[in-house]
Amino acid sequence: MSLNIKRPNGTEDILPSDVHKWHTVEKIARETAESFGFSEIRIPTFENTELFQRSVGETTDVVQKEMYTVIAKETKFTLRPEGTAGTIRAMLQNGLLNEALPQRVYYILSCFRHERPQAGRLREFHQFGLEMAGSAEPSADAEVISLAKNILDRLGLKNIELYINSIGCPKCRSEYHKALRSYFSERKENLCDTCIERLEKNPMRILDCKSPVCQEIAKNAPVILDYLCEDCSGHFEKLKKYLANLKIDFKVNPKIVRGLDYYTKTVFEFVTTEIGAQGTVCGGGRYDGLIEQLGGKSTSALGFAMGIERLLIVMDKQKCDFMTPKKCDIYFATMGENALEKAMNISHELRDFGYRAEFDLIGRGIKAQMKYANKIGAVFTVVIGDNELETGKVKIKDMEKGTEIEIALDDKFRINFESLYFNKMMDSIDDTEIGGNENG
Numbered sequence: 262m263s264l265n266i267k268r269p270n271g272t273e274d275i276l277p278s279d280v281h282k283w284h285t286v287e288k289i290a291r292e293t294a295e296s297f298g299f300s301e302i303r304i305p306t307f308e309n310t311e312l313f314q315r316s317v318g319e320t321t322d323v324v325q326k327e328m329y330t331v332i333a334k335e336t337k338f339t340l341r342p343e344g345t346a347g348t349i350r351a352m353l354q355n356g357l358l359n360e361a362l363p364q365r366v367y368y369i370l371s372c373f374r375h376e377r378p379q380a381g382r383l384r385e386f387h388q389f390g391l392e393m394a395g396s397a398e399p400s401a402d403a404e405v406i407s408l409a410k411n412i413l414d415r416l417g418l419k420n421i422e423l424y425i426n427s428i429g430c431p432k433c434r435s436e437y438h439k440a441l442r443s444y445f446s447e448r449k450e451n452l453c454d455t456c457i458e459r460l461e462k463n464p465m466r467i468l469d470c471k472s473p474v475c476q477e478i479a480k481n482a483p484v485i486l487d488y489l490c491e492d493c494s495g496h497f498e499k500l501k502k503y504l505a506n507l508k509i510d511f512k513v514n515p516k517i518v519r520g521l522d523y524y525t526k527t528v529f530e531f532v533t534t535e536i537g538a539q540g541t542v543c544g545g546g547r548y549d550g551l552i553e554q555l556g557g558k559s560t561s562a563l564g565f566a567m568g569i570e571r572l573l574i575v576m577d578k579q580k581c582d583f584m585t586p587k588k589c590d591i592y593f594a595t596m597g598e599n600a601l602e603k604a605m606n607i608s609h610e611l612r613d614f615g616y617r618a619e620f621d622l623i624g625r626g627i628k629a630q631m632k633y634a635n636k637i638g639a640v641f642t643v644v645i646g647d648n649e650l651e652t653g654k655v656k657i658k659d660m661e662k663g664t665e666i667e668i669a670l671d672d673k674f675r676i677n678f679e680s681l682y683f684n685k686m687m688d689s690i691d692d693t694e695i696g697g698n699e700n701g
């Protein structure tokens with residue numbers, strides 16, 4: 262019988278053989294964010310649709326074309342297309358903004374966007390993201406950008422460019438909108454229907470339309486940097502100074518406007534050209550108006566999110582190091598009921614001390630059990646049969662070297678096993694060092 266229900270288009274299964282790669286990214290991202298004073302927040306997978314309409318914006322591709330929305334008992338809910346809106350909602354609802362500022366939170370979550378699937382663009386994808394609320398200072402922008410850079414560096418990624426821009430505040434934007442309207446009105450007949458609608462409501466959105474014709478027209482559109490007010494341009498200059506001080510290379514790219522409506526002032530993207538069109542591995546910026554817009558006190562905020570699938574595509578391509586997948590530390594091959602019970606007891610004790618211990622659970626013969634131990638890459642194996650139970654001694658085999666040592670099957674088993682394991686690890690360190698000297 263063949264499986265006739267497959268996973269939905271644009272979704273992926275993360276298999277046990279690959280999960281160590283995810284653990285690597287998650288561990289490094291968490292540790293880096295925590296070293297910068299961020300703590301984890303976990304938010305619901307779905308929210309009231311209105312939250313995204315009001316924050317991400319009515320005229321964005323995400324809200325207009327990509328949201329998964331259901332109506333349940335007359336209420337409209339949407340699977341989160343990103344993490345910022347839900348995180349800010351949670352901060353407001355739980356009073357976090359009344360505590361010591363700046364509030365700093367990070368998250369690892371799945372997002373849902375009904376996009377056309379392709380390499381690096383999924384309908385369910387995962388983000389590592391973070392938000393900092395309560396600072397209007399450009400030093401906070403530099404801090405958040407340097408945090409993102411730090412994560413990318415610690416993951417071992419190379420050839421990632423940082424692009425920054427400022428898209429100003431509502432004050433400077435009103436002049437800019439006028440200039441954009443005049444530019445696009447003259448070319449209106451070639452714009453897509455959605456962009457014709459955007460022309461009046463929000464002309465900046467035309468700049469990140471995915472239609473190739475609109476993109477071509479947008480190439481020569483006026484750029485926001487020419488319209489920044491004094492406050493916004495001063496903020497941007499200071500950010501550039503701080504990044505230079507931190508020795509973080511960047512390029513000012515006036516074309517970056519980001520696809521979500523809440524941004525003000527600084528926006529940035531980390532981009533690689535190595536994985537084709539979907540090369541933005543991280544995007545973020547400042548959103549000084551969002552908290553007030555959602556009903557909170559006026560509070561400046563900023564953040565970013567990285568696409569974990571995209572990071573992994575680049576890491577694979579660049580052959581970055583991943584944490585070693587955890588293997589079975591010790592496998593007990595058993596013959597008979599008494600041996601099985603003994604293996605159960607010792608395994609439980611070893612597991613309490615953090616070891617991965619396994620024994621046969623499907624009644625295989627001894628040969629098949631050893632074959633299995635080999636297949637799963639067990640570090641040590643022990644055979645327990647009537648003879649071993651009678652003498653109270655077992656042979657523990659180092660599967661890599663093929664050597665065997667006899668140890669007692671008594672209360673001291675765990676301690677003896679630990680010292681054996683420790684010695685093995687020390688030997689392998691010595692071997693590496695000797696190898697290193699030879700090569701040197």
Ligand code: HAM
Nearest residue numbers: 343345381382383386541542543544545564565566568
């Ligand atoms: P975003 O640029 O929409 O920003 O998404 C952030 C990152 O998520 C992208 O740079 C990309 O790596 C990844 N990503 C986006 N869409 C997909 C997709 N369909 N498939 C795979 N990966 C994808 C945000 O979501 C903002 N909330 C970031 C932010 C946080 N700004 C301030 N705070």
